Each structure stands twice: as C-alpha cells, then as structure tokens.
Amino acid sequence: MALGYKQISYQVENLTPLLHIWRTKSLSNTTTVPVLLPKQKNCPAVVTDSTEIIKFLESYQPQPSLYPDNALQLAEAIRLEDYFDESIGTAARNVYCQFRANEGKYIDPSWMSRAVIGMIRWRYGINVKSAEMASVKLADAIALLSEFWQDGFLVGDRFSVADLTAAALLCPLKSIPSYSLKYPWLFDRIAEIHQICNEPLPKNW
Numbered sequence: 001m002a003l004g005y006k007q008i009s010y011q012v013e014n015l016t017p018l019l020h021i022w023r024t025k026s027l028s029n030t031t032t033v034p035v036l037l038p039k040q041k042n043c044p045a046v047v048t049d050s051t052e053i054i055k056f057l058e059s060y061q062p063q064p065s066l067y068p069d070n071a072l073q074l075a076e077a078i079r080l081e082d083y084f085d086e087s088i089g090t091a092a093r094n095v096y097c098q099f100r101a102n103e104g105k106y107i108d109p110s111w112m113s114r115a116v117i118g119m120i121r122w123r124y125g126i127n128v129k130s131a132e133m134a135s136v137k138l139a140d141a142i143a144l145l146s147e148f149w150q151d152g153f154l155v156g157d158r159f160s161v162a163d164l165t166a167a168a169l170l171c172p173l174k175s176i177p178s179y180s181l182k183y184p185w186l187f188d189r190i191a192e193i194h195q196i197c198n199e200p201l202p203k204n205w
Contacts, residue, residue: 081162092172
C-alpha cells in the first residue's frame with residue numbers, strides 16, 4: 001500500500017505462511033515478511049520489516065509523504081504505527097486464523113489451506129482463549145479509530161503512515177461476518193484508504 005501511495009511500480013511474490021521461511025532466509029537471513037527487493041541503482045538489495053521499508057521509501061521518493069511535517073505529529077504517527085504493528089497486527093492474525101479454522105472453513109476448504117491455518121495456529125498458540133483476548137484488543141483499537149476515521153485521519157489533517165498501517169492490518173477482518181456487520185464504517189474507511197493508496201481491494205471484498 002505504501003508503494004501504491006507513492007505510485008512506485010512493483011511486483012508481488014506471495015509466499016505460503018510458515019513455508020515462507022526458506023525464501024526469506026535465503027534473501028535476508030530473516031524469517032518474517034514483508035521483504036522489499038528494490039532492484040534499483042544506489043539502493044540496498046534487500047529491505048526488511050514494514051517500518052524500515054517505509055523509512056526507505058520516504059528517502060527514495062519523499063513525495064507524497066507518509067510522515068507528517070510537524071515533529072509532534074510525526075512522533076505520534078510513528079507511535080501509532082508501532083502500536084498497530086506490534087499489537088493489533090498480532091490480534092487480527094489470531095482472530096482471523098481462529099475464524100478460518102472453524103466457521104470460516106468455507107472461505108477455502110482445500111486440505112492445503114486447512115493445513116496452513118493449522119500450522120499457523122500451532123506456531124503462534126492460537127486457540128479459543130487467545131482469540132478471545134485478541135478480540136478485546138481489536139475492540140479497543142477500533143474504538144480508537146472510530147474517534148478519528150469517521151470524519152478525518154489519525155494524525156493531523158492528512159493521510160499518514162498511521163492510517164496506512166491500521167487499514168492494512170485490519171483489512172482481513174472484513175472476511176469475518178461479525179466484524180463486517182458490526183463495523184461497516186470501518187471497512188468503508190479501509191476501502192477509501194485503498195483508493196488513496198491506488199490499490200485494489202482484496203478479492204471477495
């Protein structure tokens with residue numbers, strides 16, 4: 001979404017969760033995604049971690065910027081990005097995978113999909129209890145968003161890295177009927193942010 005916002009052309013290579021480790025280790029000696037391969041002169045060969053990727057993109061193509069000009073607003077945008085990335089991203093993953101393992105099996109009933117979801121749940125200790133705890137975190141985050149997103153942005157009066165991060169991490173919840181029914185304004189806003197970022201919405205949105 002950051003690449004789309006800055007209108008930088010790119011190609012995506014989607015990796016199977018957990019099996020992705022062999023690919024990322026060979027590229028960057030890391031086990032996590034995303035991994036950016038700039039393939040441009042005077043650029044690093046590999047940039048890992050979403051925060052570092054955005055920092056790189058800001059230096060590579062400063063405009064349009066994802067960072068506020070005001071120092072206090074910049075600090076707040078980075079704080080929110082970190083909060084969403086470290087807490088809400090994990091919570092969304094737990095809730096989504098628990099849903100997919102149970103009533104959400106219809107999304108992709110193939111044995112491969114069910115095996116991958118099972119491995120993710122095992123790897124991260126996702127179960128009924130952890131998913132319930134995660135849902136509480138998500139409710140708190142969505143309450144915070146409701147104060148700002150229904151009539152503006154999270155920091156100041158313009159789009160920033162905080163808005164982008166929240167939209168990207170909460171997007172998968174649209175597949176869960178209880179969320180899409182309870183928070184229609186949330187997914188309307190996420191759809192608007194995809195437009196701001198010149199990015200198509202996920203399939204079956």
